[in-house]
Amino acid sequence: MPLLKKLKKINIRWQMIAVAASLLVPQAYAHTINKDPYPSTYSPESSQLIAITNATVLTGAGEQIDNASILMNKGKIIGLGNNIQIPSNAKRIDGTGKWLTPGIIDAHSHLGLFSSPNHKSQKEGNEWTKPVTPEVWAEHSIWPQAPEFSRALEGGITTMLVLPGSANLFGGRGVTIKNVPSISREGMKFPNAPYSIKMACGENPKRTYGNKGGPKTSMGNMAGYRKAWQDAKAYQQKWQNYEQALKAGKKATPPARNVALDTLVGVLDNEILVHIHCYRADEMNSMINLSKEFDYKITAFHHAVESYKIANTLAKENICSAMWADWWGFKMESFDAIDENVPMVASQGACAVVHSDSAAQVQKLNQEAAKAWADGNKVGLNISKAQAFSWLTLNAAKILGIDKVTGSLEKGKNADVVLWSGDPFSSYSLTEQVYIDGNLMFDRKSNFNIIQSDFELGINE
Amino acid sequence: MKFNKPLLLILSVLFTSMYSQQSLSETLAVTGATIHTSSSKGVVTNGTLLIENGKIKALGQSIRIPSKAERIDATGKHITAGIIYPASQIGLFDLPGNPTADVQSAKGSDLNAAYRIDYAFNHNAIAIAENRRHGVTRAITVPTSSGKLFHGSGVVIKLSGDYNTILEQGPMKASLKGIGNRNIAWERLYRIMGEVKYFEENQSAVKKGKDTTSFTLSDRNMRALFPIIQGDKPLLLEVNNAIELMQAIKFKQQYDIKLVITGAAEAWKVASELAKANIPVLINPQENRPVDFDKLGARYDNAALLDKAGVLFAFTYENGNQRAFLVRQSAGIAVAHGLPHESALKAITTNPAKIFNLSKVGELSKNKVADFVIWDGDPLEVTTNADAVFIEGQAYKLESRRTKLRDKYLSSYEKKSK
Numbered sequence: 001m002p003l004l005k006k007l008k009k010i011n012i013r014w015q016m017i018a019v020a021a022s023l024l025v026p027q028a029y030a031h032t033i034n035k036d037p038y039p040s041t042y043s044p045e046s047s048q049l050i051a052i053t054n055a056t057v058l059t060g061a062g063e064q065i066d067n068a069s070i071l072m073n074k075g076k077i078i079g080l081g082n083n084i085q086i087p088s089n090a091k092r093i094d095g096t097g098k099w100l101t102p103g104i105i106d107a108h109s110h111l112g113l114f115s116s117p118n119h120k121s122q123k124e125g126n127e128w129t130k131p132v133t134p135e136v137w138a139e140h141s142i143w144p145q146a147p148e149f150s151r152a153l154e155g156g157i158t159t160m161l162v163l164p165g166s167a168n169l170f171g172g173r174g175v176t177i178k179n180v181p182s183i184s185r186e187g188m189k190f191p192n193a194p195y196s197i198k199m200a201c202g203e204n205p206k207r208t209y210g211n212k213g214g215p216k217t218s219m220g221n222m223a224g225y226r227k228a229w230q231d232a233k234a235y236q237q238k239w240q241n242y243e244q245a246l247k248a249g250k251k252a253t254p255p256a257r258n259v260a261l262d263t264l265v266g267v268l269d270n271e272i273l274v275h276i277h278c279y280r281a282d283e284m285n286s287m288i289n290l291s292k293e294f295d296y297k298i299t300a301f302h303h304a305v306e307s308y309k310i311a312n313t314l315a316k317e318n319i320c321s322a323m324w325a326d327w328w329g330f331k332m333e334s335f336d337a338i339d340e341n342v343p344m345v346a347s348q349g350a351c352a353v354v355h356s357d358s359a360a361q362v363q364k365l366n367q368e369a370a371k372a373w374a375d376g377n378k379v380g381l382n383i384s385k386a387q388a389f390s391w392l393t394l395n396a397a398k399i400l401g402i403d404k405v406t407g408s409l410e411k412g413k414n415a416d417v418v419l420w421s422g423d424p425f426s427s428y429s430l431t432e433q434v435y436i437d438g439n440l441m442f443d444r445k446s447n448f449n450i451i452q453s454d455f456e457l458g459i460n461e
Numbered sequence: 462m463k464f465n466k467p468l469l470l471i472l473s474v475l476f477t478s479m480y481s482q483q484s485l486s487e488t489l490a491v492t493g494a495t496i497h498t499s500s501s502k503g504v505v506t507n508g509t510l511l512i513e514n515g516k517i518k519a520l521g522q523s524i525r526i527p528s529k530a531e532r533i534d535a536t537g538k539h540i541t542a543g544i545i546y547p548a549s550q551i552g553l554f555d556l557p558g559n560p561t562a563d564v565q566s567a568k569g570s571d572l573n574a575a576y577r578i579d580y581a582f583n584h585n586a587i588a589i590a591e592n593r594r595h596g597v598t599r600a601i602t603v604p605t606s607s608g609k610l611f612h613g614s615g616v617v618i619k620l621s622g623d624y625n626t627i628l629e630q631g632p633m634k635a636s637l638k639g640i641g642n643r644n645i646a647w648e649r650l651y652r653i654m655g656e657v658k659y660f661e662e663n664q665s666a667v668k669k670g671k672d673t674t675s676f677t678l679s680d681r682n683m684r685a686l687f688p689i690i691q692g693d694k695p696l697l698l699e700v701n702n703a704i705e706l707m708q709a710i711k712f713k714q715q716y717d718i719k720l721v722i723t724g725a726a727e728a729w730k731v732a733s734e735l736a737k738a739n740i741p742v743l744i745n746p747q748e749n750r751p752v753d754f755d756k757l758g759a760r761y762d763n764a765a766l767l768d769k770a771g772v773l774f775a776f777t778y779e780n781g782n783q784r785a786f787l788v789r790q791s792a793g794i795a796v797a798h799g800l801p802h803e804s805a806l807k808a809i810t811t812n813p814a815k816i817f818n819l820s821k822v823g824e825l826s827k828n829k830v831a832d833f834v835i836w837d838g839d840p841l842e843v844t845t846n847a848d849a850v851f852i853e854g855q856a857y858k859l860e861s862r863r864t865k866l867r868d869k870y871l872s873s874y875e876k877k878s879k
Binding site for chain 2: 116117118147148151308309311312326327328329330331332335336337338339340344347348359360363364367370371373374375378379425426427428429430455456459460
């Protein structure tokens with residue numbers, strides 16, 4: 001191997017190690033608390049050298065490159081552009097007339113939690129036994145055999161944030177997963193992705209607990225969050241006192257472990273990302289003020305149907321909005337949702353993400369972005385397709401905390417790639433191939449889908 | 462059964478002039494467009510659509526345009542018939558669960574088949590303007606589940622949003638869900654239909670008390686089913702799996718009724734049988750997941766397979782009220798999964814008109830009522846929007862409460878940036 005190439009390879013490795021290290025949860029209390037007790041066991045098969053040539057590329061980071069080729073090897077993107085050298089030993093796929101994008105990331109999914117078929121034992125999304133349940137983890141409910149995963153893969157979905165539902169003020173931890181076949185839950189977990197917590201504003205907690213001891217009102221919701229953060233602060237203080245005592249060489253007993261508060265302290269320590277189901281502008285503002293009272297960062301508001309009313313604030317606070325294209329009117333707090341929410345938020349320099357929250361729309365999430373894009377341009381917002389596609393990719397990767405390794409087609413990033421039959425903003429385009437870490441997971445032509453739910457085996461014969 | 466609405470008639474006379482929208486001259490020529498006729502004429506490129514007194518006077522490439530006609534240049538645009546949504550809740554609620562404004566079901570009352578939705582149908586519903594600006598011009602609005610076998614009668618509406626919105630009584634809605642297991646539900650359906658037939662044939666004897674037969678349903682709910690047993694109105698029955706679709710075919714043959722199936726997730730498995738039995742189906746082309754045990758065979762190409770077998774079908778969407786207009790996106794998705802473009806367009810225009818016997822609308826051809834939409838692109842593309850919507854030749858503003866919210870905040874952005 002020529003020296004330069006070897007150096008480059010080493011460099012890429014170092015970058016990977018650096019990236020992985022930056023994603024690792026700091027081990028502040030490592031001497032007593034294991035912060036990663038259910039680690040990912042995902043490890044991709046080593047992929048071969050593949051080149052997809054002469055396609056229209058949307059990088060997922062806001063650029064379009066026409067007549068470009070991509071080169072992937074050993075799970076990574078190793079080349080992208082108009083003039084890249086394609087080694088003679090590469091497997092070549094002709095992308096002429098086709099489009100290439102990063103794998104789509106659904107930043108709000110319940111796949112594996114509310115699974116088909118309809119059955120009372122399949123309702124795994126909400127631990128609605130009490131309003132504050134930061135101790136529950138979505139990864140302990142996911143059903144890897146859910147029939148929805150293979151369909152999402154056909155829609156080009158390579159990564160998802162699977163969140164608990166919105167019945168609770170604190171619904172529990174979300175989990176970032178790769179859309180890969182696995183018997184175990186841990187086999188789907190995105191390696192080194194940070195944890196998330198799901199919080200919820202508004203009608204859902206009020207409806208769930210209004211007649212079960214509360215909260216019954218929005219002020220009751222706020223009181224519930226404040227009480228929980230107050231408990232978390234006290235718990236955090238106990239641990240800090242304990243550590244200081246140890247540092248000072250004093251004898252000290254560690255505080256009693258509390259797994260619910262571990263999660264909240266993880267937020268206060270900037271280790272766990274905060275995702276808040278919140279519809280209305282006034283409630284989003286209250287949540288921002290709450291985060292300042294207790295000194296933590298909100299990563300994203302989800303659904304956020306009124307983000308267009310406070311787009312400037314969201315830009316200033318650096319909070320993303322994960323939104324639908326056009327859902328509206330299904331309850332009072334969604335009454336002011338408009339078709340142009342996503343492009344209007346983007347137009348003010350705030351971070352916009354298009355999410356599904358749906359087992360139907362996740363399969364055509366490209367079309368959800370396409371609708372929002374078209375509606376924005378119809379009122380003169382003048383957004384390019386390349387910019388709009390980042391709503392599904394790099395921006396989504398950002399709020400999942402995995403943007404350094406996936407979410408755009410860039411040298412050194414994971415080879416999560418979708419080849420489309422045509423423009424992904426067209427109704428008639430379909431995915432032709434989907435790659436995760438450089439491995440072919442779905443191929444329409446040969447009717448190959450690597451995910452086959454055991455549940456569906458033999459039921460339609 | 463005649464649709465009795467004297468009060469509405471009086472009100473409509475009083476209010477029609479008040480509510481008329483942007484009036485165009487009586488003769489209108491739309492020129493230069495690609496016209497998807499959904500008729501035997503197929504697609505007419507660079508065509509002219511000539512409208513006179515709310516009806517289509519002529520359509521084609523070389524139409525003589527009267528000098529008095531107002532002209533709209535639609536070069537580069539596409540025209541289709543207005544979208545007809547076949548089983549909506551438009552007009553029954555704007556917010557679910559509001560006791561004043563939510564009139565979607567007879568739940569909790571003694572009504573089932575006799576439930577009718579025209580008394581408090583909301584002509585002002587926000588969903589009417591919202592769907593209209595997205596190209597929906599007519600709908601069949603039906604009640605949701607009463608918790609019993611029969612849910613009540615629907616209405617045929619045009620999306621004018623005035624006091625003439627309701628046009629006539631529509632189909633009777635029924636579902637086998639939630640009334641015991643399916644064996645129990647089918648037995649009940651057979652029993653009631655038998656009783657209605659008997660009652661209808663022996664009315665005078667029953668009335669005079671000479672016939673003391675006792676019936677499952679009350680007198681009023683029985684009478685509401687006369688138009689079904691007489692074959693005047695369709696019965697809209699939700700059935701999904703192949704086995705029960707076969708059962709539905711037998712049921713239709715026994716009572717010789719107009720049966721329309723909704724759901725029909727596994728219709729592709731018995732497509733030729735449905736075609737032979739002349740049973741039309743309403744399907745959601747995006748339903749491709751095994752969401753329940755009677756939908757294990759749901760798949761994206763249901764529509765394409767039904768089309769090949771010659772079944773008459775129309776499209777529904779997962780939401781038949783606020784977002785009913787997204788049925789157009791569903792039609793595009795059906796095309797992506799094998800359905801010809803023309804068939805997909807028919808499934809949201811001509812076919813629902815045929816299924817529910819709306820003879821004056823659903824296609825663009827001479828003498829049809831001028832319900833049509835001018836689109837800024839291919840009508841089944843997800844990025845296409847409506848540029849103009851006409852009902853009975855009258856243009857409606859592309860406005861709704863939601864566009865007003867949009868405009869309010871868009872203009873606040875502009876002020877800030879100045």
